[in-house]
Amino acid sequence: MALILTFLGQGSSEPAQVAIAAGQKLAGQGTRVLLAVQESGPTLNLLLGTVVTTSPTEITPNLKAVKLSSTFLLEQGWEQVKELEAKYLRSPTLKNVYGQELGILPGMDQALALNALREYDQSGQYDVIIYHGDSSWSTVRMLGIPEILSWYLRRFGQILQESDIGKALSPFIQPITSAILNVSWSADDLTQEPTNRANDILDQGKTALANPKRVTAYLLTSSDELAIAQSQYLWGCAQQVGLTVKGVLVHDREVTNTLTEKFDPLTVTAIPTGTGQDLTALKEALPDFLADSQPPQPITIDVAAKEVRVFLPGFEKKQVKLTQYGPEITIEAGDQRRNIDLPTPLRGQPVKGAKFQNHYLIISF
Amino acid sequence: MALILTFLGQGSSEPAQVAIAAGQKLAGQGTRVLLAVQESGPTLNLLLGTVVTTSPTEITPNLKAVKLSSTFLLEQGWEQVKELEAKYLRSPTLKNVYGQELGILPGMDQALALNALREYDQSGQYDVIIYHGDSSWSTVRMLGIPEILSWYLRRFGQILQESDIGKALSPFIQPITSAILNVSWSADDLTQEPTNRANDILDQGKTALANPKRVTAYLLTSSDELAIAQSQYLWGCAQQVGLTVKGVLVHDREVTNTLTEKFDPLTVTAIPTGTGQDLTALKEALPDFLADSQPPQPITIDVAAKEVRVFLPGFEKKQVKLTQYGPEITIEAGDQRRNIDLPTPLRGQPVKGAKFQNHYLIISF
Numbered sequence: 001m002a003l004i005l006t007f008l009g010q011g012s013s014e015p016a017q018v019a020i021a022a023g024q025k026l027a028g029q030g031t032r033v034l035l036a037v038q039e040s041g042p043t044l045n046l047l048l049g050t051v052v053t054t055s056p057t058e059i060t061p062n063l064k065a066v067k068l069s070s071t072f073l074l075e076q077g078w079e080q081v082k083e084l085e086a087k088y089l090r091s092p093t094l095k096n097v098y099g100q101e102l103g104i105l106p107g108m109d110q111a112l113a114l115n116a117l118r119e120y121d122q123s124g125q126y127d128v129i130i131y132h133g134d135s136s137w138s139t140v141r142m143l144g145i146p147e148i149l150s151w152y153l154r155r156f157g158q159i160l161q162e163s164d165i166g167k168a169l170s171p172f173i174q175p176i177t178s179a180i181l182n183v184s185w186s187a188d189d190l191t192q193e194p195t196n197r198a199n200d201i202l203d204q205g206k207t208a209l210a211n212p213k214r215v216t217a218y219l220l221t222s223s224d225e226l227a228i229a230q231s232q233y234l235w236g237c238a239q240q241v242g243l244t245v246k247g248v249l250v251h252d253r254e255v256t257n258t259l260t261e262k263f264d265p266l267t268v269t270a271i272p273t274g275t276g277q278d279l280t281a282l283k284e285a286l287p288d289f290l291a292d293s294q295p296p297q298p299i300t301i302d303v304a305a306k307e308v309r310v311f312l313p314g315f316e317k318k319q320v321k322l323t324q325y326g327p328e329i330t331i332e333a334g335d336q337r338r339n340i341d342l343p344t345p346l347r348g349q350p351v352k353g354a355k356f357q358n359h360y361l362i363i364s365f
Numbered sequence: 366m367a368l369i370l371t372f373l374g375q376g377s378s379e380p381a382q383v384a385i386a387a388g389q390k391l392a393g394q395g396t397r398v399l400l401a402v403q404e405s406g407p408t409l410n411l412l413l414g415t416v417v418t419t420s421p422t423e424i425t426p427n428l429k430a431v432k433l434s435s436t437f438l439l440e441q442g443w444e445q446v447k448e449l450e451a452k453y454l455r456s457p458t459l460k461n462v463y464g465q466e467l468g469i470l471p472g473m474d475q476a477l478a479l480n481a482l483r484e485y486d487q488s489g490q491y492d493v494i495i496y497h498g499d500s501s502w503s504t505v506r507m508l509g510i511p512e513i514l515s516w517y518l519r520r521f522g523q524i525l526q527e528s529d530i531g532k533a534l535s536p537f538i539q540p541i542t543s544a545i546l547n548v549s550w551s552a553d554d555l556t557q558e559p560t561n562r563a564n565d566i567l568d569q570g571k572t573a574l575a576n577p578k579r580v581t582a583y584l585l586t587s588s589d590e591l592a593i594a595q596s597q598y599l600w601g602c603a604q605q606v607g608l609t610v611k612g613v614l615v616h617d618r619e620v621t622n623t624l625t626e627k628f629d630p631l632t633v634t635a636i637p638t639g640t641g642q643d644l645t646a647l648k649e650a651l652p653d654f655l656a657d658s659q660p661p662q663p664i665t666i667d668v669a670a671k672e673v674r675v676f677l678p679g680f681e682k683k684q685v686k687l688t689q690y691g692p693e694i695t696i697e698a699g700d701q702r703r704n705i706d707l708p709t710p711l712r713g714q715p716v717k718g719a720k721f722q723n724h725y726l727i728i729s730f
Contacts, residue, residue, distance in 0.1 A: 111471065137405045
């Protein structure tokens with residue numbers, strides 16, 4: 001199992017340079033690295049001096065690069081969908097639609113990339129996968145898929161099953177979703193503890209995301225006030241999807257002290273601004289991405305104390321909203337909603353109080 | 366009907382500054398402007414010195430700003446879905462799910478924003494709507510929705526109708542899709558000419574996008590080689606979704622000549638780099654966005670000559686792929702696929718030849 005590493009920051013060429021330098025540094029230390037590039041446009045090709053293709057190709061010893069092209073991945077995925085349909089439905093109808101025709105709608109990029117990362121991770125061929133996406137916000141939305149999609153499945157699974165539509169669809173949905181997601185739609189499974197559904201592909205994603213040794217992000221900023229404010233906000237957004245941020249990289253040594261305060265308890269590392277293709281100085285300045293560290297966990301649940309602590313840095317109190325409309329508690333911040341599936345003793349209990357203190361939302365039952 | 370104007374460029378604060386300056390300039394000329402901000406993070410609030418909310422609020426006379434917040438828009442949309450369900454289905458089941466619980470999956474941002482833009486456009490309250498999205502790529506994907514989604518509907522509509530799933534679903538799908546999209550699923554309508562489906566909301570979107578007086582984009586770049594290459598690529602991607610690019614704004618007067626060559630036939634305008642909140646110089650340098658000009662049309666079809674010309678700047682020949690797997694012709698470039706629904710005399714005809722010349726893909730039948 002690999003560590004998936006990503007850099008959240010503005011601009012195009014700077015995060016790309018940091019991603020490449022990080023890959024070269026780790027590969028030089030004997031780590032098997034895959035640089036997975038989703039960014040549209042020629043930036044990374046120009047920086048690497050080679051065209052990154054849809055198959056992993058060696059750049060330097062131990063460092064491979066691959067282009068996560070949505071048209072290519074959708075074409076591949078479509079073949080699998082057709083096979084599944086032919087296997088499970090008596091009269092398959094998709095055989096006359098070709099993967100080569102399919103256009104890309106918003107959201108497909110992230111779903112396809114996440115699935116590709118999962119497959120590269122499972123291949124066992126890489127120790128570190130560096131993901132370089134189109135934008136930080138798109139990366140955050142992508143890493144939110146397992147958490148949010150599994151909420152939609154648990155919330156709508158039961159409702160759909162009981163509905164007329166669900167009854168009409170069940171002969172089709174059940175075999176296909178169980179084949180794709182390893183999710184069963186029977187009522188029994190839906191009420192079981194999440195730990196019993198370890199096969200669930202989405203739960204595997206959530207588990208990986210919750211472990212900073214499996215998925216981790218670094219913020220990339222400059223001395224510009226706007227860039228710093230944006231990075232603080234991104235820090236909060238990352239925490240909202242359960243993505244652990246391990247440190248801050250800044251292009252200006254002068255501001256490291258200010259940033260250490262603003263991003264406490266993260267480590268702040270000064271890095272030189274890249275100068276074209278020569279990344280030597282940048283490589284040297286980068287921190288040890290594999291070092292053990294204890295960044296704050298996005299969420300901790302203390303059943304005995306009936307307390308849930310959610311780490312939400314980068315937001316002010318008024319930007320965080322706690323509601324309890326449905327069966328779970330919902331935290332709204334940074335144009336995201338996070339529904340927290342509580343363990344049995346707290347599940348369905350009304351919230352008694354909530355306070356926002358030192359970047360933590362503390363909810364008591 | 367408003368002009369929807371957007372700026373495609375890297376970084377966060379520079380496109381934001383240009384969007385604000387453009388809004389102020391147009392408003393100062395008596396044009397009613399809405400600045401519709403989807404970008405995550407505090408950048409625009411800091412630049413405007415005020416918090417942009419989910420309702421359009423006046424910033425200066427004639428200039429309003431609104432935040433396109435996905436959580437807010439989804440909540441609103443969900444209420445409409447519940448109303449539709451209650452109206453068309455005998456046993457509605459969604460009433461116990463609240464909009465306030467719903468998380469945001471990738472793709473929702475773009476779908477919700479496009480719908481919001483459509484509604485603000487139809488309100489008749491604005492002459493110009495400036496859209497400031499999260500990233501240029503995300504804007505391109507968003508503006509591709511009408512074209513690509515309508516392809517999925519016409520390609521899968523018939524197939525779904527004939528399938529077992531389609532038969533099981535038809536009592537539910539038909540009333541709801543016709544209510545939402547004004548699309549009828551009957552076989553008759555699907556075979557009619559696109560012009561007869563003028564009510565179709567997606568066709569309205571496609572028509573608007575095809576008209577540079579309704580939707581237009583400017584590229585924003587610097588003298589940096591990587592930024593220029595990225596902008597050329599974005600130019601091609603914009604054309605691939607049918608978005609007309611009208612000009613180039615560059616932060617460096619020295620390179621205007623080079624760029625005029627690289628971006629021929631677009632107009633290149635030099636603009637000063639923003640200095641914090643003082644946008645006076647930037648406002649003065651901006652071009653007249655409402656001036657008449659004849660930028661190249663993304664696609665022209667000459668039925669008599671049996672020729673289709675697709676304007677695809679920014680790509681090299683090897684980056685453009687033409688296929689004809691399905692009933693339409695498919696152009697693949699820039700990690701996008703565009704299916705071209707040809708008029709009757711050319712529909713279903715095999716492609717006889719194709720060449721790539723002066724940024725045009727010329728296809729003959």
